Amino acid sequence: MQLFKALMLVSMLVSLPINAHKDHATDHDSPLNTMTKPQGLGSASMKLLEREIELFDGYGMGMFFLNPTNDEQRYVNQGYAALNVFHYADAYRSFRMATQENPNSVQGYVGLIFSIADQDNSAEAQKLIVDILNHLEMIKSTNGWTSREAAWIDYAKGIYFEKMNGTKVGLTNPTPITLNQAYTNLSQVDGDNVEFKAYVSWTIFSGYTVNYVKQVQKDVLAVYPNHAGAAHYLLHIAEMENDMVTAKAYGEILAPLALGSAHAQHMLGHTLPQFGLWQEALDMFLIADQIHHDWATTNEAELQEDWHYAHNLDLMAAAYLGLGNDREAYNKWVMAMPYDFRAVPKAVGVLLATNRLSEANTLLTNLEQNGPQWVNFLASFRYELNILMDPSTPQKKLLPQRGSYEYLVESLRSYGKNKINEGTLITEAKSYFTQKLTSGGFDGWSNSFVELLRLQNLANKLNAPLIEAELEKIVQASRKGTL
Numbered sequence: 001m002q003l004f005k006a007l008m009l010v011s012m013l014v015s016l017p018i019n020a021h022k023d024h025a026t027d028h029d030s031p032l033n034t035m036t037k038p039q040g041l042g043s044a045s046m047k048l049l050e051r052e053i054e055l056f057d058g059y060g061m062g063m064f065f066l067n068p069t070n071d072e073q074r075y076v077n078q079g080y081a082a083l084n085v086f087h088y089a090d091a092y093r094s095f096r097m098a099t100q101e102n103p104n105s106v107q108g109y110v111g112l113i114f115s116i117a118d119q120d121n122s123a124e125a126q127k128l129i130v131d132i133l134n135h136l137e138m139i140k141s142t143n144g145w146t147s148r149e150a151a152w153i154d155y156a157k158g159i160y161f162e163k164m165n166g167t168k169v170g171l172t173n174p175t176p177i178t179l180n181q182a183y184t185n186l187s188q189v190d191g192d193n194v195e196f197k198a199y200v201s202w203t204i205f206s207g208y209t210v211n212y213v214k215q216v217q218k219d220v221l222a223v224y225p226n227h228a229g230a231a232h233y234l235l236h237i238a239e240m241e242n243d244m245v246t247a248k249a250y251g252e253i254l255a256p257l258a259l260g261s262a263h264a265q266h267m268l269g270h271t272l273p274q275f276g277l278w279q280e281a282l283d284m285f286l287i288a289d290q291i292h293h294d295w296a297t298t299n300e301a302e303l304q305e306d307w308h309y310a311h312n313l314d315l316m317a318a319a320y321l322g323l324g325n326d327r328e329a330y331n332k333w334v335m336a337m338p339y340d341f342r343a344v345p346k347a348v349g350v351l352l353a354t355n356r357l358s359e360a361n362t363l364l365t366n367l368e369q370n371g372p373q374w375v376n377f378l379a380s381f382r383y384e385l386n387i388l389m390d391p392s393t394p395q396k397k398l399l400p401q402r403g404s405y406e407y408l409v410e411s412l413r414s415y416g417k418n419k420i421n422e423g424t425l426i427t428e429a430k431s432y433f434t435q436k437l438t439s440g441g442f443d444g445w446s447n448s449f450v451e452l453l454r455l456q457n458l459a460n461k462l463n464a465p466l467i468e469a470e471l472e473k474i475v476q477a478s479r480k481g482t483l
Contacts, residue, residue: 031099031103031135032096032099035128035131035132035135036124036127036128036130036131037128038120038122038124038125038127038128039124041088041089041092041116041119041120041125041128042088042089042119042120042307043089043119043304043305043306043307043339044088044089044092044119044301044305044306045301045302045305048089048093048299048301048305049089049092049093049096050096051093051299051300052093052097052100053078053090053093053094053097053299055071055074055075055078056078056260057081057260058258058259058260058261059078059081059082059084059085059087059090059228059258059260059261059264060081060084060085060226060227060228060229060257060258060261060264061077061081061224061226061227061228061257062076062077062078062079062080062081062082062083062084062195062229063077063080063194063195063198063224063227064076064077064080064107064193064194064195065077066194070101071097071098071101072098072101072102072105072108073098075094075095075097075098075101075108076094076095076098076105076107076108076111078094079091079092079094079095079098079108079111079115080111080195080198080199080229081094081228081229081258082094082115083111083114083115083118083199083229084198084199084227084228084229084232084233085228085229085232085258085261085263085264086118086232086263086308087261087263087306087308088115088118088119088307089119089305089306091111091114091115091118092112092115092116092119094111095108095109095111095112095114095115096108096112098111099112104139104142104143106136106139106145106149106152106153107149107152109132109135109136109139110136110152110153110155110156112132113129113132113133113156113159113160114156114159114199114203116128116129117129117159117160117163117164118203119307121164121165125164126160126164126166126167127170129160129164129166130160130166130169130170130171133153133156133157133160133171133172133173134170134171134172136153137172137173147189148189148190150189151182151185151186151188151189151190152186152190154177154182154185154186155179155182155183155185155186155200157176157177157182158177158178158179158181158182158183159179159203161176161177161178161179162178162179163179163203179204180204183200183204186200194220194224194227197216197217197219197220198216198217198220198227198229198230198233199229201213201216201217202217202229202233210237210240210241213233213237214234214237217230217233217234217237218230218234221234221253225253226257227257228254228257228258228261228264231250231253231254231257232250232254232258232263232264232267234246234250235247235250235251235254235267235270235271236267238250239270239271239441240441242438242439244271244274244275247270247271247441248268248271248272248275251267251268251269251270251271251272252268254267254268255267255268255284260291261291262287262288262289262291262292262295262306262308262309262312263288263308263312265284265285265287265288265291266284266285266288266308266311266312266315268284269281269282269283269284269285269288269315269319269442270315270441270442270443271441271442272284273318273319273322273442273445273481274438274442274445274481275481276479276480276481276482277481278319278322278323278479279323281319281322281442282316282319282320282323285312285315285316285319286316288308288312289309289312289313289316292306292308292309292312296309304338304339309339310335310336310338310339310340310343311336311340313332313333313335313336313340313343314332314333314336314340314342314343314346314446315442315443315446316332317329317330317331317332317333317336317343317346317446318346318442318445318446318449320332321350321446321449321450321453322449322478322479324479326350326353326354329346329350330347330350330351330356333346333347333350334347342443342447344367345381345447345450346446346447346450347363348360348363348364348367348378348381349381349447349450349451349453349454350450350453351363352381352384352385352388352454352457353450353453353454353456353457354453354457355388355457357385357388357389360381360385361385364378364381364382364385368382380406380409383396384409384454384458387409387413387458387461387462388457388458388461391413391461391462395410395413395414396410399411402428403432405432405451405455407428408425408428408429408432408455409455409458411425411428412425412455412458412459412462412464412467413462422464422466422467425467426466426467426470429455429467429470429471429474430470430474433448433451433452433471433474433478434474434483436448436451437449437452437474437478437483438483445478449475449478452471452474452475452478453475455471456468456471456472456475459471
C-alpha cells in the first residue's frame with residue numbers, strides 16, 4: 001500500500017519530456033527533411049514527431065552506451081529507454097535528436113527504424129525506412145561502417161524485411177537478410193550490449209522460446225537492476241504465463257524506475273486486480289492518466305498521439321467496474337472508443353448488463369450507421385438487446401460454437417424455454433468464465449467480466465434464479481481475487 005502512495009506523490013514531481021531549447025544542428029539541415037514525410041506514424045502526427053525533445057530520465061535508463069560521452073549518445077540511450085516502455089513517439093523524437101547532434105549518427109538512424117517499425121507498418125512508414133536505409137548506405141560510402149554498425153544496420157534491415165514484410169523496391173542495397181541471421185550476426189559482434197540483450201531479444205521474441213528470452217532479460221536485470229525495460233519485458237512474460245505473483249513483483253520494480261512513463265505505472269496496475277486490489281489498480285491507472293495529460297500539455301500534443309492513452313482509459317474503466325461503479329466505467333469506455341476499438345463491445349456490454357436498454361439501443365444505432373461491417377460486428381449485441389427487451393425474440397436457428405459466450409446465451413434461452421439441465425449450463429458457465437477471467441492478464445479480464453455481468457442480467461430476465469445466483473458467486477470471487 002505504501003508503494004502506491006509513494007508513486008502517486010513522486011509521479012507529480014518527475015520531469016517529463018519537453019521541447020528542447022538548447023542549440024542543436026539546425027533542423028532545416030537534417031537529412032530527414034529530404035526523406036518521405038508521412039502524415040504521421042502510428043497515432044502520432046509528424047508535427048509532434050518533428051518537435052525537439054530534451055534529455056530527461058522519466059523513462060528509465062537506456063544502456064546502449066554504458067558511459068555516454070556526448071549528447072548524441074545520450075539521445076540514443078534515451079531512445080532505447082522510450083522503446084523499452086513502449087513510448088514510440090518519444091523514442092522517434094529522441095533518435096531524431098541524435099541525428100541532429102550528428103548527421104552521421106548510425107545508431108540514431110538505426111533507432112529511428114526500430115521506433116517506426118514498432119508503431120507503424122503502413123506503406124508510407126516502409127518508404128521512410130527505405131529512405132533511412134539508403135541514407136545509411138550514403139554514410140557508408142562517405143565514412144564507412146564499423147563491423148558493429150554494419151551488424152546493427154543488418155538487424156534493422158531484417159526487421160524491415162521480415163516483421164514489416166518490406167520489399168526491395170527503392171533500396172540502394174536490396175540484398176535481403178533474415179531476422180534470425182541478422183540476430184546471430186549481431187550477437188557475435190555486439191552480444192554484450194545491454195540493449196541487444198534487452199530490446200533486441202524482445203523484438204525477436206517470436207523466433208525463440210519464451211524461456212530463452214526470459215533468461216536473457218533476467219540476466220540483464222541481475223547485472224543492471226535499474227534497467228526498466230528488462231523488468232517491463234519480464235512482467236509481460238509472466239502475464240503470458242499466467243504467473244501473476246511474478247508479474248506483480250516485476251511491476252513493483254518497474255514503476256519506480258520509469259516514473260515519467262504512463263505505461264510503466266499502468267503495467268503495475270495491470271497486475272493488481274487478480275489479487276482483489278481494485279482501488280490500488282485504479283490509483284495506478286489514474287497516475288498514468290495524469291502523466292498522459294501532463295505530457296500532452298507540455299508537448300502541445302493531442303492526448304491520443306500516445307497510443308497508450310486510450311488503452312489506459314480502457315483498463316481504468318475496467319477498474320471502476322471491478323469496484324462496482326458501472327457508470328464511470330461506461331463513461332471511460334466511451335472516451336476510449338474513438339481511439340481504441342476494443343472499448344466498443346465493453347461500452348455496449350455494460351449498458352446491457354445494467355439494463356440501460358434505451359441507451360444501449362441508441363449507441364448500437366449510432367455505431368451501426370458506420371456501415372455493414374459494423375452491423376455484422378454488433379449483431380450479437382443487437383440480438384441480446386432484443387432478448388432483454390422482449391424474451392420472446394425468435395431463437396437463433398443454429399446454436400453457436402460450444403465454448404463461446406454466444407453459446408451460453410443460447411443455452412440460457414433454451415433453459416428458459418425447455419428447462420434443460422441447469423447443472424450442465426452452470427458447469428459450462430463456470431468453466432468458461434474461470435478460464436477467461438484467470439488467463440491473459442487484465443486485458444482479457446475486462447472483456448470477460450462484462451460478459452459475465454451480461455449473462456447474469458440475462459438470467460434474471462429469463463427467470464433463472466439458480467443460474468443467476470451461481471454467476472453472482474463468480475462475480476464476487478473475481479472481484480475478491482479468489483477465483
